[in-house]
Amino acid sequence: MNRKKEMKWMEEIQRDEKRLTIMSEEFRNENTEMNETAQNMQKSESDMQEWYMPGSETGKAQSGSSTTTAEAPGNEHHQKKEKTHKPMTTGRKWASVVAMGLVFGLVAGGTMFGVNMAGNRIAGDSGKTAIPQTQTTSGTASSGSSSSSEGGTVADVAANAMPSLVTISTMSVEEMRSFFGGTQQYEVEGAGTGVIVGENDTELLIATNNHVVEGAQSLSVGFIDEASVEGEIKGTDVNNDLAVVAVKLSDIPDDTMxxxxxxxxxxxxxxxxxxxxxxxxxxxxxxxxxxxxxxxAFDRDLTLTDNNGTTITSTGLIQTDAAINSGNSGGALLNMKGELIGINEAKSSTTSTGASVDNIGFAIPIDKAEASLQDLMTQETRSKVDESEASWLGIRGQDVAAEVTQLYGIPSGVVVEEVVSGGPAEDAGLKQGDIITEFDGRTITSMSQLQDVLTYYAAGEKVDIVVERSGNSGYEEQALTITLGSAADAANAK
Known part of the structure; x- marks a missing residue:
């Protein structure tokens, strides 16, 4: 009896050992499979990081609804080969699903970034040409000519272009609320860049961005030899973020010329x-x-915000990975023949969600800027008038917020909140609720800009203005002529 029990126990022990052996083998197989899954996941993640890392061969650039694929020059021999994978077990399929989810997240994030470009900050300045250029003569700025061939080096391009570049230093006055109440004025220095694009009988003409010179009480222009000369704003185009600065030829030293x-x-x-x-x-x-x-990329549209919080919508921009930093605004974007093909305007440092980005700069194409610059170059150059001649418009106004313009279609400009009785505006026919959009041919977008423009006009001058007036069928454009009053009379106005 005991012998039979012993035999039975031995058989059960042998069966248990077989089950343990099978379970151990299954465990080893599952462990191997898990290791392979982890390796596949790491490999998938590595592949994705390689695809999106700077300097990778292929990237997608979006413009509107279209998607363009570009290859970085010189990297053709690094093109990725199509990989084939063996059929995956359930564990590998799970790894594949995870990897696909990561890829979708990256691509979706890239698409969102392409759409949400609102977090951009403003970056702070013979070939075919329609911009007037003069022939080389003694004491005259020479007309540019490229010494670089199609395959010129960066050093060649820089050496050839540097005499056409200037620095622009500005001084403006800003009001800030005091800790103890009221407001206090502060002097604020600014820096930008400009490009010499022409000259007339009395002036050297320099292209830059409007945001570089907007609100400047004074500005100076620095040349290649470090000579610095006072400049004046000749004209501005707020909508295209362009401006022309004029420097009197008589103020420029002969050596500099x-x-x-x-x-x-x-x-x-x-x-x-x-x-x-x-x-x-x-x-x-x-x-x-x-x-x-x-x-x-080409045809980039983005919303920029300057240091005053004013928003500017720029369209049709060139995107480049050449570094464009604060102070580069108004500077030159050049092809490898040394020709000006764009005016540097902005860089993108963060997305609307706060994510940081690198190597995304923007420039205004010269073919888009040229017509505006031509118009600005023909405007009369004005200097700020003496305080004794300061003028007065006779209104109290407020900016039309960009959000209001976007949501309700109200024109951008300065809305007239009050017309001072007996003042110049009332005599000209301005009404409460009118929106001032132009002053003497200059586009007006803010009250601070309008106040700054007035400092260039003397009392008694007649100026054409354009307003948008609300009517039965919406806003209608009205052209008015106003005779500016004396700022001294403003204190006596009711």
Whole structure:
């Protein structure tokens, strides 16, 4: 009996050992499978990081609803080969699902970034040309000519273009609320860049961004030999963020005149995705600096915000990975022949969600800017009038917020909150609720801008203005002529 029990126990022990052996084998197989799954996940993650890391061969650039694929020049031999994978077990399929989810998240994030470009900050300044250029003569800025061939080096381009670049230093006055109540005025220095684009009988003409010179009480222009001369704002185009600064030829030393020249104007429409470009500008106000990169995309639209909180919507911009930093605004974007193909305007440092980005800069194509610059170059150059001649409009106004314009379609400009009785505005026919959009041909977007413009006009001058007036069928444009009053009379107005 005991022998039979012993045999039975031995058989049960043997069966248990077989079950343990099978379970152990299954465990080893599952452990191996889990290790392979982890390796596949790491490999998938590594592949994705390689695809999106700077310098990768392929990237997607969005413009509107279209998507363009570009390859970085010189990286053709690094193109990825299509990988084939063996059929996956359930564990591998799970790894595949996780990897696909990560890819979708990255691509979706990229798409969202392409749409949400609202977190941008403003970056702070013979070939075919329609901009007037003069022939080289003694004591006259020479007309630009490119010494670089199609395959010129960055150093060649920089050396050829540097005489056409200037630094722009501004001084403006800002009001800030005092800790003890009321407001206090502060002087604020600014720095930007400009490009010499022409000259007339009495002035050297320099292109820059409007946001570089907007609100400036005074500005100075620095040339290649470090000579600094006072400049005046000749004209501004707020909608296109462009401006022209004029410097009197009589104020420029002869030695400086012999070293500077008018930039050679290129054709931005001839540029291709992936073409190499050079950006030059007064980065951080340290002086001219040179960076190089490639054209990343065309027709970019984005909303910019300046230091005063004013929003500017720029359209049709060139995107480049050449570094464009604060102070580069108004500077030159050049092709490899040394021709001006864009005016540097902005960089993107964060997305609307706060994510940081690198190597995304923007420039206004010269083919888009040229017509506006031509118009600005023909305007009368004005200097600020003496305080004894200061003028007065006779209104109290308020900015039309960008949000209001977008939501309700109300024109951008200065809404007249009150017309002072007996003042110049009332005599000209301005009414409460009118929106001032133009003053003597200049686009008006804010009350501070209108006040600044008035400092260039003397009492008694007649000025044409344009207002938008609300009617039965919406806002209608009205043209009025106003005779500016004396600022001294403002204190006596009711």
């Amino acid at each position: 012999n070293q500077i020249k008018v930039a050679t104007i290129g054709d931005s429409d001839d540029m291709r995705l992936g073409d190499q470009v050079v950006a030059i500008g007064n980065a951080l106000g340290y002086g001219q600096s040179v960076t190089s990169g490639y054209i990343s």
